[in-house]
Amino acid sequence: MRSMFTKNLAAEREATQLALPLGCEAPLALTGIRSIEVDFPVIEISHLAKIESYRKNIYRPAYYIHKWWARRTGATFRAILLGTLLPGNCSPMDFFYRANSFEDAIILDPFMGGGTTIGEALRLGTKVIGVDINPVSWFLVKKIVEPVSSDALEAAFRHLETTAGQDILRLYETTCPECGGPAQAVYTYWVSLVPCRACGEMVPLRKSMILARHMSKPHTGLVTCPECGYPYVSSTLNQSQRCPVCDATFDAHKGFSKRATYVCPACGARDQITRVLRDQSAPPLHAMVAIHFHCARCGKGYKKPDAQDLQTYKHIEEQFEEQQGYLLYPRASIPPGYNTNQMLNYNYRFWFQMFNKRQLLGLSMLLEAILSIEDPNVMEFMLLLFSGLLEFNNMFCSPKGLGTGAVRPTFAHHAFIPAKECLEANLWGVNRSSGGFSTLYRERLRRGKAYAREPVERRLVGGRAVKVPIVGECIESALASSFEDLVSLPDKRVLLLNRSSADLAEIPSQSVDAIITDPPYLGNVMYAELSDFFYVWLRLALRERYPQFSRPSAGRADEAIRNIEQGKDTEFYRATLMAVFRECHRVLKDEGLLVFTFHHGTAEAWDALAQALDEAGFSIRRIWPVHAEMDVGVPILGKQSVTLDAILVCRKQEKAMVGLIEDAVTLAEQVEQETQPLIEMIEKMTVLSKADRRSLSQAVAAMLYTQKRTRLLPSCLAGS
Ligand SMILES: C[S@@+](CC[C@H](N)C(=O)[O-])C[C@H]1O[C@@H](n2cnc3c(N)ncnc32)[C@H](O)[C@@H]1O
Ligand SMILES: [Zn+2]
Ligand SMILES: [Zn+2]
Ligand SMILES: [Zn+2]
Numbered sequence: 151m152r153s154m155f156t157k158n159l160a161a162e163r164e165a166t167q168l169a170l171p172l173g174c175e176a177p178l179a180l181t182g183i184r185s186i187e188v189d190f191p192v193i194e195i196s197h198l199a200k201i202e203s204y205r206k207n208i209y210r211p212a213y214y215i216h217k218w219w220a221r222r223t224g225a226t227f228r229a230i231l232l233g234t235l236l237p238g239n240c241s242p243m244d245f246f247y248r249a250n251s252f253e254d255a256i257i258l259d260p261f262m263g264g265g266t267t268i269g270e271a272l273r274l275g276t277k278v279i280g281v282d283i284n285p286v287s288w289f290l291v292k293k294i295v296e297p298v299s300s301d302a303l304e305a306a307f308r309h310l311e312t313t314a315g316q317d318i319l320r321l322y323e324t325t326c327p328e329c330g331g332p333a334q335a336v337y338t339y340w341v342s343l344v345p346c347r348a349c350g351e352m353v354p355l356r357k358s359m360i361l362a363r364h365m366s367k368p369h370t371g372l373v374t375c376p377e378c379g380y381p382y383v384s385s386t387l388n389q390s391q392r393c394p395v396c397d398a399t400f401d402a403h404k405g406f407s408k409r410a411t412y413v414c415p416a417c418g419a420r421d422q423i424t425r426v427l428r429d430q431s432a433p434p435l436h437a438m439v440a441i442h443f444h445c446a447r448c449g450k451g452y453k454k455p456d457a458q459d460l461q462t463y464k465h466i467e468e469q470f471e472e473q474q475g476y477l478l479y480p481r482a483s484i485p486p487g488y489n490t491n492q493m494l495n496y497n498y499r500f501w502f503q504m505f506n507k508r509q510l511l512g513l514s515m516l517l518e519a520i521l522s523i524e525d526p527n528v529m530e531f532m533l534l535l536f537s538g539l540l541e542f543n544n545m546f547c548s549p550k551g552l553g554t555g556a557v558r559p560t561f562a563h564h565a566f567i568p569a570k571e572c573l574e575a576n577l578w579g580v581n582r583s584s585g586g587f588s589t590l591y592r593e594r595l596r597r598g599k600a601y602a603r604e605p606v607e608r609r610l611v612g613g614r615a616v617k618v619p620i621v622g623e624c625i626e627s628a629l630a631s632s633f634e635d636l637v638s639l640p641d642k643r644v645l646l647l648n649r650s651s652a653d654l655a656e657i658p659s660q661s662v663d664a665i666i667t668d669p670p671y672l673g674n675v676m677y678a679e680l681s682d683f684f685y686v687w688l689r690l691a692l693r694e695r696y697p698q699f700s701r702p703s704a705g706r707a708d709e710a711i712r713n714i715e716q717g718k719d720t721e722f723y724r725a726t727l728m729a730v731f732r733e734c735h736r737v738l739k740d741e742g743l744l745v746f747t748f749h750h751g752t753a754e755a756w757d758a759l760a761q762a763l764d765e766a767g768f769s770i771r772r773i774w775p776v777h778a779e780m781d782v783g784v785p786i787l788g789k790q791s792v793t794l795d796a797i798l799v800c801r802k803q804e805k806a807m808v809g810l811i812e813d814a815v816t817l818a819e820q821v822e823q824e825t826q827p828l829i830e831m832i833e834k835m836t837v838l839s840k841a842d843r844r845s846l847s848q849a850v851a852a853m854l855y856t857q858k859r860t861r862l863l864p865s866c867l868a869g870s
Contacts, residue, residue, distance in 0.1 A: 180255055180663045181741050186233030186799050187772055191243045192831050196777035198225035198608065201615050203779035207594070209608060209615075210269075212625055215598040216290040216538040217684070218264030219564050219675045222668050222747055222795065226776055227270045228607075230797060231257070234664045234743050235274065247607055249622035251275030255663045256637070258737065260651035260730055261710075263677075265291035267666045272643060273605055273623040277636055279657065281647040283709055285698040286537075286681040288648035289688065293534045295644050297626040298527055298599060306528045307591050314519035315588065318512045318578040321466055326445035327453045333445040335459075336583045337556055338574040339372075339381075339549065340506075342434040344412060344426040348419035353412045354437060355423065355570040356405040360387065361440060362549035362573075372452065372552060373402050374439055376415075381440035381452040383552070407570060424495065433497045436506065436545060436572060438463065444580050463508065470507040477514040478521075479505075480686035482702055487679040488715040489565050496568045501686045504544040504560075512577040513543070513687075516587065521691055533691050535587070535595045537684045542575055542585030549573040556584035560683070564675045602626050633657055648698050650708040652729035657737045665734050665744040672723055672755040673712040678704045724758035731766030740802055744768055747795040749778060749845050753865035756845075760852035760864055763800060770853035772799040775832040775846055794832065794842045796849040803856070811860035817851065818867055820859075824850045 202223040207214035210224040232242035235252045255276040259267040262280035268291055271278040282288055319334065326333040339361050343352040361381070364370035370385045375393035382394055384402065391402050406413050413420045427434070438455045445451075455463075470477070479502050484490050493504075502510060513536075520536055523529040541547075541559040548569040550558040557575050560566070579586015602625040608615040630642035633656055647656070670677070685704040692699035710726035712718055734744055750756060763770065778795035811817050825847045829838060838846075851864035 180235065180739075183238035184234055184743055185236040185238055185240050185242060186230065186743070186745060186774070186797075188238045189241065190233055190772075190774040190797065191229060191241065192774055192776060193835050194243055195226055195229045196775075196832065196835050197610055199223040199777045199779075201608065201610070203777075206779075210266075210601065210605075211594065211598040212269055212294055212602040212605070213264050213266055213598075215294065215594045216534055217541050217559075217561055218287065218290065219561065219677060219680060220671075221264045221779075222266055223779065224266055224270055225608075226747070226795070226797075227266050227666065228273070230666055230745055230747075231267070231270055231274055231276075234666060234745055235276070247609060247618050247620065249620050251622075253277075256661065258657070258662045258665045258734070259667045260654070260665065260734060261667050261669045262291055262646075263287055263668065265294045267668070268644065268646075269294055269602070269625045271666070272625045272627055273620070275623075276663075277643050277645075279633075279636065279645045279647070279662070281649065281651045281654065283648070283650045284677055284681055284704055285648055285696070286684050286688065286704060287677075288646055288698070289530075289692070289696075290534060292629065292646055293531055294598070294602060295625060295627050295646075296527065296530075296629065297603075298531055300596065300599065302525060302528050303531060303595065303599065306523050306525075306532055307588075309523075310516070310519050310532070311588065314515045315578050317515050318587075319576075319580075321508050321512055322576050322578075322580075323462065324441055324443050324453070324459055325456070326443060326448055326451075327456075328448040328451065329445060331445060331447055333443040333448075334576060334580045335441045336444050336450070336576050336580050337442040337549075338438060338455075339440040339442075340436040340545065340572040340574060341439050342568070342570045342572070343437055344423060344434055346412070346414035346417060346419055347421050347426055347429070349414060349417040351414060351416035352435070352437070353406055353414050353416075354439075355407040355412060355434070357407055357570065358405040359391070359400065359402045361571060363387075363551050365551040365554040367553070370552065371402070372440070372549075374454075376400050379439065379454045381454055383452070427495065427497055430497055433503050434568070444583075466511060467507045470511050473511075477510065478517045478690055479510050479514050480690060482686045485682075485703065486715065487676065487706075488673075488713050489676050489679045490682075491715065493566045493568065498568070501683065504546055504566075504683075506545055506574065509543050509545075509574065509577065513540070516577070517687075517690065526695075529691075531595060531599075533688065535590055537688050538594060539577075539585075539587050539590055540684060540687055542590070543577055545569065545572045545574070547573050547575070547585070550584075559585070561680065564680065566680075566683075633661070637661075650726075650730075651733055652708060652726060654733045654737055659736050660739050662737045662742060663739060664742050665738055665746075667744075667746045669727060669730075669746060669748070670709070670711050670723075671748060671750050672720070672752070672758065674750075676711060676713055678706040678709050679713075720754055720758050724762050727758065728762035728765045731762055731768060735767045735802060738802070742802075744800040745797065746800075747776075747778070747797055748849070749792045749795050750848070751792050751841050751845060753848055753863075753867065756848035756852050756864035760855040763852070764803075764856045764858075767803050768800040769803045769856040769858070770798050770800050770849075771857075773797065773828060773846070773849050773853060774799070775828050777832075777836065791839070792841050792845045793836075793839065794845060796846060798849065798853075800856070803858075809859060811854065811862065814862065814866045817854070817860055817862050820854065821847050821850045821867060824853075 257271045268280040322335040342355040360371040369387045377398035378396040380395040520532045546560045575585035579588040607618045627643040630636035630645040636645045689699040712723045774797040848864045
């Protein structure tokens with residue numbers, strides 16, 4: 151038997167004088183029944199997952215240096231890992247707030263995405279292999295784990311601040327309307343324009359005269375006067391407005407566009423926006439409508455763009471046109487797809503068209519400066535931050551509201567939704583403004599790497615989340631370059647592969663102790679389509695460094711999703727998932743567990759999952775329900791979405807169980823009987839929606855199918 155605890159745990163235990171439950175102190179090996187097969191702290195973890203999902207970037211900042219879609223919470227994965235590593239007589243909660251070191255275990259995540267499993271496994275001291283087909287995922291997880299000195303980062307940031315930072319700030323110069331002195335445009339509000347098909351006048355696609363509502367005060371918002379354009383904050387949105395400048399009276403809720411139609415303010419004609427777009431070849435134009443400025447003397451305020459502001463912007467456009475040939479920005483076209491078609495319908499043909507010319511000019515200046523950083527590791531960190539910055543600095547960003555983070559980033563939804571009302575942030579950032587490089591440096595990169603060096607946990611005390619330092623844990627590790635490296639070199643604890651997990655040839659058979667993952671959920675998120683937004687920029691810097699960045703796009707071919715636009719049906723999803731699970735079966739030790747989270751509102755997804763597991767030789771042994779974040783990509787069932795994840799605990803199949811269920815009625819009875827305890831478990835915390843109950847029933851039906859207790863698929867359940 152091999153010891154799994156290091157001196158760290160012993161020292162921490164001694165320091166805290168906390169005794170572990172009897173039987174848990176003995177040296178452990180990853181054989182026999184595991185904790186997660188016996189029990190799981192469903193309620194404790196659901197509470198922690200819930201608070202984490204509200205403030206993910208604050209509670210687990212290491213994973214939020216860069217965007218990834220549909221991340222699960224770290225608390226859930228820490229508990230899943232502990233439940234898998236600990237023997238049946240131990241509970242994850244007894245180890246949750248301790249430093250652990252399961253240093254003999256090798257964990258694999260074949261769908262690593264944003265790297266939650268990778269980071270959480272490294273904290274527990276295991277060795278870990280992370281695989282993802284997407285080059286952006288690979289790059290961001292690599293930077294989550296790679297060590298960097300905070301001094302070196304800080305020095306590089308200071309250098310950027312005095313070089314590109316100064317040039318970028320110059321692009322946002324304006325004058326303070328109070329004192330006439332110099333000021334900075336912190337946020338610039340724009341609206342989309344389309345020409346009226348009847349009279350040719352430009353119609354601003356404004357839903358109302360409210361540019362941004364206050365997040366906590368329902369009758370407060372930023373309004374512009376329809377007569378004179380003056381912007382002001384009104385606290386009486388429920389009443390008729392009187393403009394403080396020109397005295398015009400108006401209804402702030404009345405605009406010139408409603409969903410897909412516009413009403414021309416000049417001639418009163420009403421028409422479909424898409425009809426206008428069909429007549430055109432270019433994306434909608436934008437008009438600047440308000441500036442949120444900052445003056446060193448007078449503070450913050452709003453102003454109507456004056457003649458000088460419009461002139462300044464015109465000069466920037468001219469500067470862009472002159473320098474265009476030399477500027478560093480992607481020229482790649484937007485390929486058709488499920489998510490990208492929406493942009494193509496708005497006549498966006500190239501990725502760069504998502505940005506205005508000031509943004510392209512500033513981004514190009516910044517990227518040039520980042521590429522000149524000598525230390526390649528530091529350069530890559532700044533590049534990762536730059537990539538994250540893109541999401542906050544394009545014309546698909548909209549105002550989030552007053553009294554909050556200001557910029558709603560592009561991927562607030564798992565889609566590309568052209569904004570009718572756009573918010574342009576100050577690219578460098580002023581006074582910690584939302585979406586600026588300097589702000590993201592502090593809030594994302596610096597905070598994220600500090601967490602990667604010294605992670606903490608949260609304990610709920612009287613409804614408050616209290617920080618608990620976990621002395622001795624660390625996410626950072628040097629990368630192994632091969633499986634041999636990973637097992638033989640003590641300081642190389644992580645191997646990251648950028649390839650389809652349907653082929654894991656470099657990992658020997660029976661070499662992995664456990665597989666912990668979160669696969670794509672049928673067609674919920676089109677990772678490759680969305681990630682191209684970042685990829686086309688990242689490849690400008692990385693194409694000569696890493697072969698996977700030499701391709702024109704992230705690559706979609708073997709991605710395990712359903713996407714009809716890409717010719718991938720549910721059968722494709724099932725077959726690809728099966729191929730990955732089959733590789734998992736090969737590399738996993740016979741005693742090892744495969745544990746993953748899943749939820750879906752349709753039986754189709756559960757059928758595909760059940761078949762993929764079964765064909766690959768796995769059966770689901772246990773199911774645990776846990777709170778999952780509200781997922782914007784989840785299909786809606788009667789307006790209710792799934793808010794629960796099912797944790798599916800699988801083992802390699804053994805012999806078939808007896809007592810075959812042959813008809814749908816008996817199946818429904820059996821499923822009901824086995825789902826009820828799961829519902830009771832989680833209903834101690836939350837009331838389940840119909841969609842939640844259905845997703846859990848489907849999980850149970852999938853379990854019966856993979857245990858070969860029935861040949862009926864989850865879709866045979868009545869009401870599916
Ligand atoms: C749900 S995400 C994982 C999220 C991750 N667990 C987290 O918490 O951030 C699923 C991932 O599977 C990846 N993927 C899809 N098909 C794949 C394949 N054939 N091989 C490897 N990765 C794949 C996608 O790129 C995506 O990052
Ligand atoms: Zn001033
Ligand atoms: Zn008109
Ligand atoms: Zn007015």
